[in-house]
Amino acid sequence: MPGTSETRGELVEFLAVSVSPDLLELALTHRSYAYEHGGVAHNERLEFLGDSILGQAVTVMLFRENPDLDEGELAKRRASLVSSLALAEVAREIGLGRHIRLGRGEELTGGRDKSSILADTVEAVIGAAYIDAGGEAATELVLRLIRPLLTNPERFGAAMDPKTSLQELAARTGRGLPRYEVTDSGPDHSKRFHATVSLGGIDVAEGDGTSKKQAEMAAALDAWTALSQSD
Structure with missing residues (x-):
């Protein structure tokens, strides 16, 4: 509320x-x-x-x-x-x-x-x-x-290039390469995209956007933030 x-x-x-x-x-x-x-x-x-x-x-x-x-x-x-x-x-x-x-x-x-x-x-x-x-x-x-x-x-x-920042952080911490799964919903003129990023087969963050790229970047930034805080 x-x-x-x-x-x-x-x-x-x-x-x-x-x-x-x-x-x-x-x-x-x-x-x-x-x-x-x-x-x-x-x-x-x-x-x-x-x-x-x-x-x-x-x-x-x-x-x-x-x-x-x-x-x-x-x-x-x-x-x-x-x-x-x-x-x-x-x-x-x-x-x-x-x-x-x-x-x-x-x-x-x-x-x-x-x-x-x-x-x-x-x-x-x-x-x-x-x-x-x-x-x-x-x-x-x-x-x-x-x-x-x-x-x-x-x-x-990270805000400038979250996907690269996540990849570098994952490599430094031995978590492997990030993998992205993207789905879309809504009509063609107003699609929404939802991305899930995983490391080592484990989903670590999600993101939404009006394009596949934006959704992946949002997921990458959330993942980077979570990993940065845990290390």
């Missing part, structure tokens, strides 16, 4: 940005909830705006703080920091999933921890911050959310 008003207050305090309760509620409303509640407004327009704010803030930060990096390396780092996987990690770190308003179907299929939903909601919250608090406050929010990824070089590398 979505967070209570008390826990929502904890989220507001953490974000440290002045966003009206109604706009924050909108930012936390997934389209599945809107569909099941008479077509109320949902967060996709805010997500569209937040994506732009996020990209600009990260681009400017990387440009200013890395004068020795060329365009190609800057582009790689930006792509990793604004990826769905990275944003989902940010969302999990701040407990965003428990605040999202989801439809029953998404609730029953683990929507609160789906990387795509988490990442989209982060962008919507950034968009809401821009609307109510302005560009400077929204940029500051982006940097507060993203900087923890930069302080952990291993995490940064």
Whole structure:
């Protein structure tokens, strides 16, 4: 279930940005909830705006703080920091999933921890911050959310290329090569993919996405995280 008003207050305090309760509620409303509640407004327009704010803030930060990096390396780092996987990690770190308003179907299929939903909601919250608090406050929010990824070089590398990072970690720890099994569901125009990654014949993590690659990357990052914590 979505967070209570008390826990929502904890989220507001953490974000440290002045966003009206109604706009924050909108930012936390997934389209599945809107569909099941008479077509109320949902967060996709805010997500569209937040994506732009996020990209600009990260681009400017990387440009200013890395004068020795060329365009190609800057582009790689930006792509990793604004990826769905990275944003989902940010969302999990701040407990965003428990605040999202989801439809029953998404609730029953683990929507609160789906990387795509988490990442989209982060962008919507950034968009809401821009609307109510302005560009400077929204940029500051982006940097507060993203900087923890930069302080952990291993995490940064894993978010950039989780499949390679998992393969290297598995090799170092003698677990063999990762193997992926992917299934899909839904109509051709709106397929969802589910990946399971195994090591030594044992399933270690799962991931979802809108493409086979995204699902495998999500599973790989979860597996890398679990292995890193256990070693």
